[in-house]
Amino acid sequence: MYEDLRDDTDRFAQLAGYIGRVPVTLDAEDRGERFRVWSQLATPNYFDVLGIQPATGRLFGPAERVEGTVSVVLGDRLWRTTSGPDRRLSVSRYASTGST
Numbered sequence: 684m685y686e687d688l689r690d691d692t693d694r695f696a697q698l699a700g701y702i703g704r705v706p707v708t709l710d711a712e713d714r715g716e717r718f719r720v721w722s723q724l725a726t727p728n729y730f731d732v733l734g735i736q737p738a739t740g741r742l743f744g745p746a747e748r749v750e751g752t753v754s755v756v757l758g759d760r761l762w763r764t765t766s767g768p769d770r771r772l773s774v775s776r777y778a779s780t781g782s783t
Contacts, residue, residue, distance in 0.1 A: 697732045699726045699731075700726045706720075707720060707721075716763070720734070727747055730743065734761065742756060
């Protein structure tokens with residue numbers, strides 16, 4: 684449905700979508716820890732449409748805009764809570780185990 688609205692409208696310059704409150708488990712693979720968090724599923728252009736830039740790191744790039752890929756953007760509080768002393772934490776060190 685999202686793709687139909689996005690592709691068939693001339694009323695909006697851009698259109699993004701999300702589904703909120705989806706439970707997922709993140710594995711901090713390098714430390715053997717798991718974190719159960721609430722997440723949002725969002726279209727790849729979600730942050731672009733809202734004009735949001737990250738405080739550090741990056742948002743979705745071309746590689747994440749391929750159908751079937753799963754990417755994660757951590758919020759500041761979760762990043763600080765789960766990264767411990769390593770403030771250079773890479774999101775690639777986390778793996779989503781999906782909805783649980």
